[in-house]
Amino acid sequence: MTTLFKDSLSVINIGLAGFGEDIVAAGGACVALEWQPPAQGDRDAAWALATIFNHPRVEAANATAFGRFAAAQPVLVDVAPARDVVPGMSGGRRIILHAGPPIAWDAMCGPMQGAILGAAVLEGWADSVDAASRLVGAGKIDLEPCHHHGAVGPMAGIVSPSMPLWVVENKAHGNRAYSNFNEGLGKVLRFGANGAEVIDRLRWLASDLAPALRATLERTGGIELMPLMAQALNMGDEVHNRNAAATALLFKRLAPAMFETSVPRDAAAKALAFIAGNDHFFLNLSMAACKAMLDAAADVPGSSMVTAMARNGVNFGVRLAGTGDQWFEAPANPIDGLYFPATRWPTPRRISATRRSPRPPASAASRWLPPLQSSSSSAERQSTRCTTACGCARSRWARSHRSRCPRSTSRRRRPASTRARSSIAASCP
């Protein structure tokens, strides 16, 4: 204050921009900072946030949690039926896992109910959707969130005991995460479809594709997912809604090995054709990888790091590393989407198992892939280095690298896939 009247003012205007404009109009220097009261003006909540903001204990806990997350090394190790690998689903228990935070059957949105009924039919617990509906309505089938069992799945995220699961192990910490198989687009269980065509495909996934993949994985050994995802990101994927590159890379790893197994030639051809025909095939793997990484960060007392974000079509919930298994829920936001003509039914709120864990982690993973990447195998590290051959330590993931790199000769050499990234608007899987 002693110099306040002597120096020229350099004002930071927080909140309403109009005040700052007047300062500039009066000839002053002003930086505008967009701000609104935190916690939507809820005093108590805002103070609670303020007290933990930059709190040394929280910061230390977050560093620990994030350190575990960043050190995680998700590796695809196996393919197996859910009842064999998920402890809570073994022993002939009638249980179906679903997306998002816990929700009662009656409160579920239509697509999730439809998917659960389809799974009940698939399991043979009912011979028709109507019978399944009565069974679930009577409480004869347990419904629990995937997240309570270390599992994830896109959209309705349905996992029933006989379904084959990807088993992803975090080699750094030993924890495992599971995800179901991607059925493709169109009429599929995760969108709530439960017709014969859907059930037949699910049966084929379990009876043919899963054994073929299991045999293949025995041949290849564990497939490190982080380098694969890193490369896919560089090829234009974001491993959530665009998975063409990741699926292709996985295909490259699987195809040669599959022909070295005892899988019959026509079964292998059919399996590979299915993978090749579904650009989203990798999605469930990236989800499981993210789940494995984030589970590594879970259960760190005092940490405010979000380890799961998930929606069940009605509510949106998050879990924090420091609060154990507790969910913090709020109504999911309504879908602002494009509907088929003559859509009449009340549209469900956002459901997306995808969002439930993979979104934050996938984006987080994509942000942190470069450093992780550089600590993986040297061959992979090579591929992620700056392509301008300047040899600088900065990975090519830095978007602005080319413009910053002193030895970069051309700024126009961004790969086409990267350029296209911003313009592609794909439909959500």
Add this chain to the structure above:
Amino acid sequence: VTVADERAIKDYGLERNLLVMGPDCGTAIVNGIPLGFANVVRRGHIGLVAASGTGLQEVTCRIHNEGGGVSQAIGTGGRDLKDAIGGITMLQALGALATDPATRVIVLISKPPAADIAQKILALAAEAEKPVVVHFLGAPPESVRGRGLTAATSLQHAGDVAVALATGSAVPASSGAPTAIQLTTVAQMAAGMAASQYAVRGLFTGGTFCYEAQLAFRAHGFACRSNAPAAGVAPLEPHDGHAEGHVFIDMGDDDYTRGRPHPMIDPALRNAGGAVTRRRSGHRRDSRRCRPRLRLASGSGATSCRGAVRSPARGARPRSSAGGRRARLRHRRRSARPRRTGAKARSRRCDRRGKQRPAALICAALARKLAARPGAVRFSAR
């Protein structure tokens, strides 16, 4: 902001020699730069510290209009001089102005502070070795005693005295009488009212103006009510539905700003003022008895035009073009013109003139004019 929080923040600032201005007093001119609500006024040698935002604006405008200039104007926050805060900011600012070579005269403005705080402030002011004009709204002038201290009787008077002290001319005894033009205006207003109308309704976007109007009424012996009552004024109970006689409403009060910006920023409520008075004071039932009037506070930070929300075409005139002379003039404007509600008011152009029309004076003059009318007698102590 709770008082406890304010105290904690101000203590924090005091420890680090930082000036905490606010809350509830968003007015300052530091080194000629307006921070928050402020008017475009000449730079000069008068430094001001006020626990009243609109009061500070009023005095800086008065100083400007009387030919003086402002070195620094510092708003302390409306509660700074309350017991719980102890005048931390005012004491700091007073100390800073006392050592500021550009400041030759200091003006202090506040509602009457607690006795010991007043004593502390006056003692520090007396040590300043500069003339200090003190205006504690509604406090008797005798309460201000000390070397180099001058008590002002009104905001206007504070401005006049400060200019006189800065220029070395004779200090005016008081300035509070309405001018001939103002009296003419009042006469016209009264003439335009039905014979059965006798009460004044005042809607204010600045608490100090509301307070000042109440003091003027009190001084003239008129009873009035307010949602932000001064000492000796009856409170206007929220939702009491019906209020007889003169009513003054501060629309910057918490009742009106909960969940919305202050009416100086968002004039929607102010522009709907007629409806609000009707609702708050039972005006609808007695529509012939009252006459809404508005006190318009303007300046940088405030909404640029009183019709801004009601009429986008007018409000759309960009304030950011304030480099233009007209826009600047508008900022300088402090109009207190009585305003009709309804179509006539909507069709009016913005008043860009820089004239001052002190609301309290006009309200009081109008009340005097109306005092003889049937019905008004009950509300007059004399």
